[in-house]
Amino acid sequence: MAIIIDENTRVVVQGLTGREGRFHALRNREYGTKVVAGVTPGKGGTDVEGIPVFDTMVDAVEGTGANASIIFVPARFAGDAVYEAADSGVGVIVCITEGVPAHDEARFVNYVRRAYPDTVLIGPNCPGLISPGKSNIGIMPGEITLPGGPVGLVSRSGTLTYQAVHELTQRGIGQTTCVGIGGDPVPGTGFIDCLSRFEADPDTRACVMIGEIGGSDEETAAAFIASEMTKPVVAYVAGVTAPPGKKMGHAGAIVSGSKGTAAAKIEALEKAGCRVGRNPSEIGELMAEVLKSI
Amino acid sequence: MAIIIDENTRVVVQGLTGREGRFHALRNREYGTKVVAGVTPGKGGTDVEGIPVFDTMVDAVEGTGANASIIFVPARFAGDAVYEAADSGVGVIVCITEGVPAHDEARFVNYVRRAYPDTVLIGPNCPGLISPGKSNIGIMPGEITLPGGPVGLVSRSGTLTYQAVHELTQRGIGQTTCVGIGGDPVPGTGFIDCLSRFEADPDTRACVMIGEIGGSDEETAAAFIASEMTKPVVAYVAGVTAPPGKKMGHAGAIVSGSKGTAAAKIEALEKAGCRVGRNPSEIGELMAEVLKSI
Amino acid sequence: MDLFEYQGKQLLARFGVPVSPGEAVDTVDDAVAAAGRLDFPVVVKAQVQVGGRGKAGGIKLANSTDEVRQHASNILGMDIKGHVVRTVWIEKASDIAEEYYASFTLDRAAKKHLGMVSAKGGVDIEQVAEEDPAAIARVHIDPLVGIEDYHARQLVFGAKLNPTARSGAIAVLKSLYRAFVELDADLVEVNPLILRPDGSVHALDAKVSLDDNAAYRHPEFEALRNISALDPREQAARERGLNYIGLDGEVGIIGNGAGLVMSTLDVVNQAGGKAANFLDVGGGAGAKTIANALEVITGDPKVRSVLINIFGGITRCDLVAQGILDGFSTIDVHVPVVVRLDGTSAEEGRALLAANPRDGLVPAATMLEAASRAVELAAEGAGVSPGDTSGGAGKSSGTNGQGA
Amino acid sequence: MDLFEYQGKQLLARFGVPVSPGEAVDTVDDAVAAAGRLDFPVVVKAQVQVGGRGKAGGIKLANSTDEVRQHASNILGMDIKGHVVRTVWIEKASDIAEEYYASFTLDRAAKKHLGMVSAKGGVDIEQVAEEDPAAIARVHIDPLVGIEDYHARQLVFGAKLNPTARSGAIAVLKSLYRAFVELDADLVEVNPLILRPDGSVHALDAKVSLDDNAAYRHPEFEALRNISALDPREQAARERGLNYIGLDGEVGIIGNGAGLVMSTLDVVNQAGGKAANFLDVGGGAGAKTIANALEVITGDPKVRSVLINIFGGITRCDLVAQGILDGFSTIDVHVPVVVRLDGTSAEEGRALLAANPRDGLVPAATMLEAASRAVELAAEGAGVSPGDTSGGAGKSSGTNGQGA
Numbered sequence A, B: 001m002a003i004i005i006d007e008n009t010r011v012v013v014q015g016l017t018g019r020e021g022r023f024h025a026l027r028n029r030e031y032g033t034k035v036v037a038g039v040t041p042g043k044g045g046t047d048v049e050g051i052p053v054f055d056t057m058v059d060a061v062e063g064t065g066a067n068a069s070i071i072f073v074p075a076r077f078a079g080d081a082v083y084e085a086a087d088s089g090v091g092v093i094v095c096i097t098e099g100v101p102a103h104d105e106a107r108f109v110n111y112v113r114r115a116y117p118d119t120v121l122i123g124p125n126c127p128g129l130i131s132p133g134k135s136n137i138g139i140m141p142g143e144i145t146l147p148g149g150p151v152g153l154v155s156r157s158g159t160l161t162y163q164a165v166h167e168l169t170q171r172g173i174g175q176t177t178c179v180g181i182g183g184d185p186v187p188g189t190g191f192i193d194c195l196s197r198f199e200a201d202p203d204t205r206a207c208v209m210i211g212e213i214g215g216s217d218e219e220t221a222a223a224f225i226a227s228e229m230t231k232p233v234v235a236y237v238a239g240v241t242a243p244p245g246k247k248m249g250h251a252g253a254i255v256s257g258s259k260g261t262a263a264a265k266i267e268a269l270e271k272a273g274c275r276v277g278r279n280p281s282e283i284g285e286l287m288a289e290v291l292k293s294i
Numbered sequence C, D: 001m002d003l004f005e006y007q008g009k010q011l012l013a014r015f016g017v018p019v020s021p022g023e024a025v026d027t028v029d030d031a032v033a034a035a036g037r038l039d040f041p042v043v044v045k046a047q048v049q050v051g052g053r054g055k056a057g058g059i060k061l062a063n064s065t066d067e068v069r070q071h072a073s074n075i076l077g078m079d080i081k082g083h084v085v086r087t088v089w090i091e092k093a094s095d096i097a098e099e100y101y102a103s104f105t106l107d108r109a110a111k112k113h114l115g116m117v118s119a120k121g122g123v124d125i126e127q128v129a130e131e132d133p134a135a136i137a138r139v140h141i142d143p144l145v146g147i148e149d150y151h152a153r154q155l156v157f158g159a160k161l162n163p164t165a166r167s168g169a170i171a172v173l174k175s176l177y178r179a180f181v182e183l184d185a186d187l188v189e190v191n192p193l194i195l196r197p198d199g200s201v202h203a204l205d206a207k208v209s210l211d212d213n214a215a216y217r218h219p220e221f222e223a224l225r226n227i228s229a230l231d232p233r234e235q236a237a238r239e240r241g242l243n244y245i246g247l248d249g250e251v252g253i254i255g256n257g258a259g260l261v262m263s264t265l266d267v268v269n270q271a272g273g274k275a276a277n278f279l280d281v282g283g284g285a286g287a288k289t290i291a292n293a294l295e296v297i298t299g300d301p302k303v304r305s306v307l308i309n310i311f312g313g314i315t316r317c318d319l320v321a322q323g324i325l326d327g328f329s330t331i332d333v334h335v336p337v338v339v340r341l342d343g344t345s346a347e348e349g350r351a352l353l354a355a356n357p358r359d360g361l362v363p364a365a366t367m368l369e370a371a372s373r374a375v376e377l378a379a380e381g382a383g384v385s386p387g388d389t390s391g392g393a394g395k396s397s398g399t400n401g402q403g404a
Helices: A019-031 A057-064 A075-088 A102-115 A159-170 A191-200 A217-228 A262-271 A280-293 B019-031 B057-064 B075-088 B102-115 B159-170 B191-200 B217-228 B262-271 B280-293 C005-014 C028-038 C065-075 C125-131 C149-158 C163-182 C212-217 C232-239 C258-270 C287-298 C317-330 C346-355 C367-382 C398-402 D005-014 D028-038 D065-075 D125-131 D149-158 D163-182 D212-217 D232-239 D258-270 D287-298 D317-330 D346-355 D367-382 D398-402
Strands: A010-014 A034-039 A051-054 A068-071 A092-095 A120-122 A128-131 A135-138 A150-155 A174-180 A206-212 A233-238 A275-277 B010-014 B034-039 B051-054 B068-071 B092-095 B120-122 B128-131 B135-138 B150-155 B174-180 B206-212 B233-238 B275-277 C022-025 C042-046 C059-062 C088-092 C098-107 C112-118 C136-141 C185-195 C201-203 C207-210 C243-246 C251-255 C277-280 C305-312 C337-343 C361-364 D022-025 D042-046 D059-062 D088-092 D098-107 D112-118 D136-141 D185-195 D201-203 D207-210 D243-246 D251-255 D277-280 D305-312 D337-343 D361-364
Touching: A010 A019, A010 A057, A010 A075, A019 A034, A019 A068, A019 A135, A034 A057, A051 A057, A057 A075, A057 C149, A068 A075, A068 A135, A075 A092, A075 A102, A075 C149, A075 D212, A092 A135, A102 A120, A102 B102, A102 D112, A102 D212, A150 A159, A150 A191, A150 A280, A159 A174, A159 A206, A159 A233, A159 A280, A159 D258, A159 D305, A159 D337, A174 A191, A191 A206, A191 A217, A206 A217, A206 A262, A206 A280, A206 D258, A217 A233, A217 A262, A233 A262, A233 A280, A233 D258, A262 A275, A275 A280, A280 D367, B010 B019, B010 B057, B010 B075, B019 B034, B019 B068, B019 B135, B034 B057, B051 B057, B057 B075, B057 D149, B068 B075, B068 B135, B075 B092, B075 B102, B075 C212, B075 D149, B092 B135, B102 B120, B102 C112, B102 C212, B150 B159, B150 B191, B150 B280, B159 B174, B159 B206, B159 B233, B159 B280, B159 C258, B159 C305, B159 C337, B174 B191, B191 B206, B191 B217, B206 B217, B206 B262, B206 B280, B206 C258, B217 B233, B217 B262, B233 B262, B233 B280, B233 C258, B262 B275, B275 B280, B280 C367, C005 C022, C005 C088, C005 C163, C005 C185, C005 C207, C022 C028, C028 C042, C028 C065, C028 C088, C042 C065, C059 C065, C065 C088, C098 C125, C098 C136, C098 C163, C112 C125, C112 C149, C112 C163, C125 C136, C136 C149, C149 C163, C163 C185, C163 C201, C207 C212, C232 C243, C232 C287, C251 C258, C251 C287, C251 C367, C258 C277, C258 C305, C258 C367, C277 C287, C287 C305, C287 C317, C305 C317, C305 C367, C317 C337, C317 C346, C337 C346, C337 C367, C346 C361, C361 C367, D005 D022, D005 D163, D005 D185, D005 D207, D022 D028, D028 D042, D028 D065, D028 D088, D042 D065, D059 D065, D065 D088, D098 D125, D098 D136, D098 D163, D112 D125, D112 D149, D112 D163, D125 D136, D136 D149, D149 D163, D163 D185, D163 D201, D207 D212, D232 D243, D232 D287, D251 D258, D251 D287, D251 D367, D258 D277, D258 D305, D258 D367, D277 D287, D287 D305, D287 D317, D305 D317, D305 D346, D305 D367, D317 D337, D317 D346, D337 D346, D337 D367, D346 D361, D361 D367
Parallel strands: A010 A034, A010 A068, A034 A051, A068 A092, A092 A120, A150 A174, A150 A206, A206 A233, A233 A275, B010 B034, B010 B068, B034 B051, B068 B092, B092 B120, B150 B174, B150 B206, B206 B233, B233 B275, C251 C277, C251 C305, C305 C337, C337 C361, D251 D277, D251 D305, D305 D337, D337 D361
Antiparallel strands: A128 A135, A128 A174, B128 B135, B128 B174, C022 C088, C042 C059, C042 C088, C098 C112, C098 C185, C112 C136, C185 C201, C185 C207, C243 C277, D022 D088, D042 D059, D042 D088, D098 D112, D098 D185, D112 D136, D185 D201, D185 D207, D243 D277
16 A cells, blocks of 8 residues: 555646647656646647547546646746646645745635645645555666555655655665655645655655754654554655755755754654654664564 | 523623614623623723723633623724634624725635634624523513523514514513624524524524515525424515515615515425515514424 | 726726726716817717616717717607616717726635636626626635736736737736725726827726625715615605515515515515515514515505515514514505514514404415415406416415415 | 845835835935935945845944044945945935834744744844744735735734834834735845834835846836846856856755755855855757856856766756867866766767867766865866865765765
8 A cells, every 4th residue: 555646546737838848748647657638728639659638627627537736837837737636626736936025925825725625635746645655756776766665754855755765665675655745835745744645655664754954843753653653663864964044855854943953853743752863864774673673 | 491591691892882883792791691891992991881891802801701602893904803813712702883895804704614613603784693581682572572482583683583582572482592604795693503503503494584685595595494404484574565686674674686676585484395485573483383383 | 896997987086097087977968068168079879877878879989078968868758678768978088009908806605815817808797707708707716815917917918918008907906906895896997998099098988886784984975865766665665774675576574584575575486476676674574674664565556465484483473473563554455465474473463464454454374375475465466367467487486375 | 136225215216105204325425415405314325135234334324524524534445244335325314213014924834924023122133033933923915915004904913113103113014015915036135124203104124135037027126136246157157147156165066946956056065165156057958058157157266176067857968068168168167076967868969079079078977986086186277185175065975985
């Protein structure tokens, strides 16, 4: 099993006819993902390498039975695309787009959570997610993953996620699902959403959680791990040497007050019983140890 | 038993120090309602006939353990009062205020439904509700009701509700709860919300539903009655002779298209198996017959 | 509050909805002068708040000053379904390639805003809704979110508008929605919304209905209120702050609460009579309000009897009784007044009336009895028996027998 | 983007937040002239984006032209915690009865807007938060609903502000919130918000941080960007569209993705070195971007070695390799460059580098090996061994041994 997406996931690509949308949609399809439709207003009726294009999400969902969407539209149209996806009834929305204004994000994330409590919004500003061997929705390189579990991975970072997956795969440790939740101020899906799904997933035996400086999501997740998780969690937090108070590319990565430093996060996670790696390589090493012990 | 409110309901009065708020709060308290607090910004620390006044709803709820509120503030402040009540955590909000702009109403009703799915908002522009012998929250004359059931009553109209309750009481038929949902375009609570609660309430054996021209709420309720209600429903619809397309005081009472006429509503209710009275008196007569037959 | 086309267009234009230049005028001379400032051809359009103006001859194209004069003379003063035309709107004529329909209103059932667009515009949209519902694209908009581009796209693509019209229609829809929300409108409707040969999208008509409850935050509403269009009885009632609608019957009605008043109308009808009006004194009416109501009702020459039906909640029946007595003292009450009081302070009210009998003041114990008596008295006043009143639906029914 | 006090105040004033009249000036003469236009007493305030200006002597009251001249001379050019004062704000002085704190920001955990008010203003609010958290009233605002009066009331009553200040503070809070939302601000903060003896409430300072992601819909943002305040390296990077932050070390860093770059900084630190910068080329960087990044990094005189750490996702490693080779061809790469490529097209990229060897171009197989090599090479360039670099945290650690 896997969480959120699997072989039954049928994806619409919002912005399929754009450069990035087309590139990643075809790459996802090549991986085995069921990419069933695209949406580009005004291009309904055409196709991209056999993928039919519709004018609206409603048409795409009606026409193809899609149950997920991935968004590649420019930042100024991302909010519109998320609302459209949510209202079309798909259960999973993956918003890759980066640079979305935080106020827009705060609005549409609250809208989706409230109006469609069962819909999973991942991102914005995220690499997407992959259930190895089943479905890859996003921009992660599928070839670095290893199907079959037993590790579920959740990460606020993009390329650091690849690095971590790579470390696992190189040691022969497979993954159930790897979720890049993105580092924006108001991610649609957080650590806890994913950890609780991993906890409930019978094929996931252990988790990797990758955080970074800024906010207090790692601390909150640590509290959840301590009280709710029976499965072991290996963690890593980037930004130990980042200068405080400077933005490091992610809007989210601002050290705020006493919480938010990498040191505080590592401490909280260790207190919650996590093994915390000092660098990405140690994620793989620690996970290998953990798996031997359970 | 009763629905929505009972002897454990503890009410805050928003706008207690105003003329209407004071009059009805004292009247409700005299009836036996637990009126535990009032809210008037800037008058915190004072009291109205022994009812303590607070500056904010949060203070009132913290200070008195209130779990319901009734709103008597002027129309332009009603939205603010509803949001404040909802955020304060009370589970029942009764908004008596009439003249609330429809666009405000549409926003706060959606907010309460989404953000607090378990909170019951009654009104605006409604007479409130009464569980005879237990609690009276609103402006209904408690003395016309008869405690002990077995009838649950729900009505879009104000004084017509009194008339209907009066007809029941005069025939010795008691009520579990009488809810005046109000005739505004976007009522917080509708017929179906109340009917489904009556269906689940063991002490309610039959229902009275009072509708009027405009909208399609009666038709939708008829479909619900046909498919979900096991308890008999006696109905009445006002406005058979109302000229089509004219506003009859209630913003809601606009005949719109083929639906919305009293004739269409009566037909739908009769098809759904309801006995429909031709005038308020017949509500009492029909209910007496119905109760004999079950 | 329903606006005239010209008022609606001027409001919509503020929000960026493209409308034609024009002028609203009340006289033929002003119509000719306005046409001269606009360039021919122009359209002369009757300003009445009722559909079917075109079929009734209330919309005419004019290619010359003579034609403007001729059409304006015909249309001003014209009676369209009971509405007398007092104003015409002279507008620059538009070339029309296609006609669409567009509107925003509130969907009570869904508790959301509802946008509707159809490629079948320029006709009776209710007929389209019945005969070909699929021809109307509908989209719900969450009032807390407001319109996003995709809502407009879904309407435009869903209605299969001409691709040429798409971007123009999307822009108009966004402006129209903004007007709907910011004006606190119950309805904004453009029918027809036209595609012009040059590809632009343009509002050729406008129906805007404003929410009176929001008037306090729109000082501009007051100027839009067209007092002259009101029934003189409605005008008198408005001046006294009463919620009144004039009807055609002979039994004047005063009640508290819209539902109870509507029900009273129905019961009067069942008793073989016909109501002269709807008058809701609202909650908490005092003596002064009741006396005012009595004054407005008895001022209506068609009224042969008055039925006062009060069920007290906030309203105190003793104050109502006092108001009735005050009315009898200060105004000429020349028709019988049947009074039914129940609820808050009813006993005190009834006692007050009993202690102060007046000619023509008839107490009644129940709503049905009151209706029967009022219908009987109206018929007596008119010199006919209840069953004969032309307004009655012929259902004099058994309710008559239920009187005290 | 963080604004200076004077920029923030001017923006907040647009939304109705009351601020004192004032002028921003760059020279002592202009300061004197501005004070002359304002009326004494005035306050001379250093414009730097760092707290603790007052304690550092950057805020002074002046009662005369002489005093303005003296204070402006002292403050202009002053170094406050590494920030050189280039601008002073001359403002009419205010009488202060009480000092409060007010702000709006986004609470990431709650996914809502957070308003905070304290009666303990004018001091370090983070200290108040730690020592007396109850002294800060907090209220969450749903972003889809926005501020309602009760939010403001809850803040004002919750913080137990002086009753005299209530209505003024409520008005300021509503304006401040509107500014927060309409400006697309990450933060609006007024500390102190003052109560004046006349009962009015007034913003005596302003900290506004704008969301760069929203710049596309705020053309005015560009004018507020203070280029001169930037590190010259950051300026060069900005001109090339690179996400760069200057640091103090000797190992230049280029990576893709903020998380990976931060992790690279950490690993360099663990290897006993210190990063000279943070540079994220972002997703999908092509050869040109990589060459540009190399140019910016090697232009930094402190840099002794460069570490390029790429894990390809959207980014293709073959294009990165090409960009590195292009950089070596077009610019003077005078320091060793360690390159680690993994992910999309990594084999092609590595092959390309292997086929085109360059002096000082050092391939590495893993991130840890790359970090160790870069630290070693930087130390060699500086003539010291890794353990000696003063910047290193002394943790040269076992990671060195993990190299290829």
